[in-house]
Amino acid sequence: MARSVNVAVLGIGNIGGEVARRIASGASATPSSGLELKLVAAMDRGPEQAAAAGIDPALVNPDGVGIVDRDDVDIVIETLGGAQPAADLMIRALAQGKHVVTANKEALAKNLPAILAAARDGDAAIMYEASIGGGIPLVVSLRQILTNNRVDSVRGILNGTTNYILHRMEDEGCDYATALQGAQELGYAEPDPTADVEGLDAANKIAILGTMMAGEYFHPERVDVTGISGVGLEDFADARERGGTLRLIAAAERRDDGSIALSVAPTFVPNTDLFSRVVRNFNAVEIVGDRVGPVWLHGQGAGPDPTASAILSDVAEAAIAGSGASPTMNL
């Protein structure tokens, strides 16, 4: 018995377009979740974006508030990017009792308290698996571990663009500017790469993970950030001499006095460390719980396919949680 769920997508660019197209084509309906998703509206500028995403232009209009307020929308998927109007639209949807699934780490990290308050008020779920580590089941894993561990450390390679650049410098011995240009040619880096290479994207992500870990809110401004634009080939030579390499590590770590240190910085990792084996634009994260010990996850941190997959998993979980179904295995 498939259950029908009405979905609106805010922003149908790279990621949102992939999600909207899958829902509209029925490709998102999955036997294991028993859900039938229906795309009822998409927010974007107009027919041109609809055509680019390959979805019915009649579903697309720029009125985000109007879409969020529709009575027939059950779940809002937010893939606008940028802090605003994304955060305000998510808050509005949640307060009305609509579940929200987002891939937007910036809007989330900068507005978590207001977003969580709206979710509580509306008794709705805010789901954000896709916002950190793309297709890696990171949020669900951290949430599971947190139910009965004290987590004192979450460390990760959370930005694929910078990992691609650092790995190329390590592997090919090319300098930073050449590696950055390569990343731009492949579409891994934006024409203005600041948010990635200066560590701001990773800072948003580790602020969210640190908030989960500590149970108290950390604005991304609290993160001590050093990007990779100052990393030179001599730094890799030094690291090699010490038996390791360099990666951009984002970390949330509990200090001895109980406070939380949040940082993003190019970091030496020994060759015996799994992080040294993270190549190209992959992501990885290590969660250390006092009972489970170190848990390490690795996968594709970005791209329309993995990110859309994480979004649609969240959609399924939110819809199933709302139905009160038991988490038994389907055969």
Add this chain to the structure above:
Amino acid sequence: MARSVNVAVLGIGNIGGEVARRIASGASATPSSGLELKLVAAMDRGPEQAAAAGIDPALVNPDGVGIVDRDDVDIVIETLGGAQPAADLMIRALAQGKHVVTANKEALAKNLPAILAAARDGDAAIMYEASIGGGIPLVVSLRQILTNNRVDSVRGILNGTTNYILHRMEDEGCDYATALQGAQELGYAEPDPTADVEGLDAANKIAILGTMMAGEYFHPERVDVTGISGVGLEDFADARERGGTLRLIAAAERRDDGSIALSVAPTFVPNTDLFSRVVRNFNAVEIVGDRVGPVWLHGQGAGPDPTASAILSDVAEAAIAGSGASPTMNL
């Protein structure tokens, strides 16, 4: 507002004793789940086992059926080991609408259809995160990925004992018998190590993962099994020459004709492969989804602490799912 949940533990040995002790001492109550667990009964032979586990002997008796049938039990934790009477007790509890959390891969793998049917009949959850990969959030991750991916391959190092033996042979150049003896001295291997070294334990685990992946049942007899007792130092020398090493890999893979191949065998892994970096008694698994691509998880696959952690996470999830609470983040 803490919600009180009554729990019975079947079997208070190594793992079950740890779980029972934590629940009895209140150490399992966790702010993030908002649950207060209460140990109301434990099945084991008697006062001697109660004393060894450090729990009130008045709670312990050998009558498993009597304990499962108690009206005041909400959740049954099964850590007896062995196929029976574990499977029959789980089926009995589920049919009565009690959630069951198990660490018992053998009972599960050999009786999955009957266990799932009982869960459906009783509208109860069967949770088994602890039965594969100990503290690694593997079941929750695979379940998330399966909601909207076709998974064509699950491969893993699922037995810590054999990985410890193989890694020692690789690292120290000692022979199989010496490495096995070392594992026995550390308590990683049983006095009769057959189930581990002949691959039967890994076969139970990959049968469960293959069943999840394919949505059809595979009895562990369907797994093509080769253990590690025939692996010699010359095999490691060969592997080293080819630029890699040996690991006991359990695999569920979809063939071109759509059928599923299940196997456990000592396998060559190149040095560039993350599996080659799995040392000592750690476990790891790779899930390949058609949308998320390869996702790789690594952690402690056994031991009272990680396994008890996985059990208590499942207890929290089962209890929360039953309450209809939304999966919002707690701050």
